[in-house]
Amino acid sequence: MNKTVNQKAWFLVLPVLLLVAFNAIIPLMTVVNYSVQETFGDNNFFWAGVLWFEEILRSERFHASLGRQLFFTFSILAIEIPLGVIIALAMPRKGVWVSVCLVLMAMPLLIPWNVVGAMWNIFALPDIGLLGNMLNGMGIDYNFTRQPVAAWATLLAMDVWHWTSLVVLLAYAGLVSIPDAYYQAAKIDGASSWAIFRYIQLPKMKRVLTIAILLRFMDSFNIYTEPFVLTGGGPGNSTTLLSIDLVKIALGQFDLGPAAAMSLIYFLVILLLSWVFYTLMMRNEE
Amino acid sequence: MAKITLSNLRHSYMADPKDDADWALKKLDLEWEDGGAYALLGPSGCGKTTLLNIISGLLTASHGQILFDDEDVSLLPPDKRHIAQVFQFPVVYDTMTVYDNLAFPLRNRGIDEATVDSRVREVAEMTDLTSMLGRRASKLTADGKQKISLGRGMVRTDVNAILFDEPLTVIDPHLKFQLRSKLKELHDRVKRTMIYVTHDQTEALTFADKVVVMNMGEVVQIGTPVELFESPQHTFVGHFIGSPGMNVIPCEVHDGQAHLSGQRLETSNKADAGTTHAEIGIRPEFVTFSDQGLPAQVLKVSDTGRFNIVETNCAGNKIKLLLDEGSPIPSENAKIKFDAASTRIYVDGWLSGSEHRHE
Numbered sequence: 001m002n003k004t005v006n007q008k009a010w011f012l013v014l015p016v017l018l019l020v021a022f023n024a025i026i027p028l029m030t031v032v033n034y035s036v037q038e039t040f041g042d043n044n045f046f047w048a049g050v051l052w053f054e055e056i057l058r059s060e061r062f063h064a065s066l067g068r069q070l071f072f073t074f075s076i077l078a079i080e081i082p083l084g085v086i087i088a089l090a091m092p093r094k095g096v097w098v099s100v101c102l103v104l105m106a107m108p109l110l111i112p113w114n115v116v117g118a119m120w121n122i123f124a125l126p127d128i129g130l131l132g133n134m135l136n137g138m139g140i141d142y143n144f145t146r147q148p149v150a151a152w153a154t155l156l157a158m159d160v161w162h163w164t165s166l167v168v169l170l171a172y173a174g175l176v177s178i179p180d181a182y183y184q185a186a187k188i189d190g191a192s193s194w195a196i197f198r199y200i201q202l203p204k205m206k207r208v209l210t211i212a213i214l215l216r217f218m219d220s221f222n223i224y225t226e227p228f229v230l231t232g233g234g235p236g237n238s239t240t241l242l243s244i245d246l247v248k249i250a251l252g253q254f255d256l257g258p259a260a261a262m263s264l265i266y267f268l269v270i271l272l273l274s275w276v277f278y279t280l281m282m283r284n285e286e
Numbered sequence: 287m288a289k290i291t292l293s294n295l296r297h298s299y300m301a302d303p304k305d306d307a308d309w310a311l312k313k314l315d316l317e318w319e320d321g322g323a324y325a326l327l328g329p330s331g332c333g334k335t336t337l338l339n340i341i342s343g344l345l346t347a348s349h350g351q352i353l354f355d356d357e358d359v360s361l362l363p364p365d366k367r368h369i370a371q372v373f374q375f376p377v378v379y380d381t382m383t384v385y386d387n388l389a390f391p392l393r394n395r396g397i398d399e400a401t402v403d404s405r406v407r408e409v410a411e412m413t414d415l416t417s418m419l420g421r422r423a424s425k426l427t428a429d430g431k432q433k434i435s436l437g438r439g440m441v442r443t444d445v446n447a448i449l450f451d452e453p454l455t456v457i458d459p460h461l462k463f464q465l466r467s468k469l470k471e472l473h474d475r476v477k478r479t480m481i482y483v484t485h486d487q488t489e490a491l492t493f494a495d496k497v498v499v500m501n502m503g504e505v506v507q508i509g510t511p512v513e514l515f516e517s518p519q520h521t522f523v524g525h526f527i528g529s530p531g532m533n534v535i536p537c538e539v540h541d542g543q544a545h546l547s548g549q550r551l552e553t554s555n556k557a558d559a560g561t562t563h564a565e566i567g568i569r570p571e572f573v574t575f576s577d578q579g580l581p582a583q584v585l586k587v588s589d590t591g592r593f594n595i596v597e598t599n600c601a602g603n604k605i606k607l608l609l610d611e612g613s614p615i616p617s618e619n620a621k622i623k624f625d626a627a628s629t630r631i632y633v634d635g636w637l638s639g640s641e642h643r644h645e
Contacts, residue, residue: 179375179377181373181374182377184339184342184344184364184371184373184377185371185373185435185438187344187363187364188344188364188365188370188371188391189365189391189438190365190391190395195394199379199382199390200379203379
């Protein structure tokens, strides 16, 4: 078979190439470029090699931020995934209430992230916020701007409020796709509700839950806006997650080299953990 | 093991059924003998599946009773009725092995592992699943999965009846025959009551000792395959069973005798007194070309291999004949003759003179 050689085809992929170049390759390469150089004012660059990578990987500050980040991500996964599944199981399958529930569930997802942060900030203020005022009124000493534990609790509550809906919607989609015959067969086989959950509902939700876990993992690992608006990383550094720390180094201190090195490490950590998650969850498929 | 009696059973999916069409099942009185192989045959939407779900307890009938022997089970949930059901689409527990799937109904009932093991192995042997016991159920093909569904029904010793809801729908054609023979063989072996729902006459007639034909939510006829073929009680049965179905021709009635285009026809039954209009039912197998008879015009001949199906026009009615291959087909001035013993008069669709009349 003769192949037609037509070099004009290259022009057809050019737009995509340009698009990808401008929104991914060039920015990423700029970061790579910064990460191996020392920058001085007046755009003076000096070769630094892997110096910044070594520095970041040894830095206690990075370890602490990474630790907080991991703690945050695993906490919200541990809360949102089971909670989302429980809510999805409790939701009605047919009738008028389905749409009511779905709309209610979708609401938090539609609110801009900085608004979520601002809302919770005001909501949790110890003196005038509904939540803060109520907790203090109940005799609980609560001030998220001064107590690290309170700040963490508020941060987690905010994320759970904001994102559990996503898990609910995905899990619900998985649940309604189960044909009635499965429930009927389970009834005839005398299965308990737990057995129905364990052997029918959970396996059928596995794929959507995998997506939910991956999405929540990546999003929460990248989270910036809401904690920035709510606590700004404080009190002290107690809620300084990786992204907040990164912005502090890059824009606050204008240390481009270390910030670039940290970005790349950050990126690789997400990539690695996502891959581990995916492999673990898909282990039994095929 | 029990005889299943349906008494005065009616069901509607509506809260307040008014006219006939609101009933998914109109009044039913049926008895299923213990150990019988039954088929429930009818077109889509005739109420077969509704009836099956009522027997298994997935649905509660709006009126009437279901008795297993003498016990009223009308309000019992499925797991208390000792019923097994195989669905249209195979249901297996994906994450479990074939073994665990088969053991599931027993383990749910708290039966000790030694008994579970011996039952599972016995059933696996019957359903040809022994070599696959250790495999994940989700890896099997559709027919394998359907065997698991069947096996889960047979593994319990207390099952009164196994119900099949069009179980061969998703099975490849060349495996359908195998699986159907397997079912038949299993029935002969375990002698459990089996009720097989289908809209396919071949499946029903080959599987069942007794076929219950349903249409529009009511039972039209119950009989052996031969009875359904030879003496349909309703034109629906005549038309639905047989290939091609029975010829149904409108006719005039004078003094209880059927007349077609002015000629009197010999029939095996007489029309009820007082009827002036009726229909004649005659299977294509019993119509022949002859020197004398009703003039007819040959419209179409379809060769099906061993038989020719000849479509004729006889005074405005389409009448089909089923002739052996090679028998002569007249090209003009054809006349057709009905075999008197197989010609029947139907009034309002029901066989005239039978007690099956619809009230």
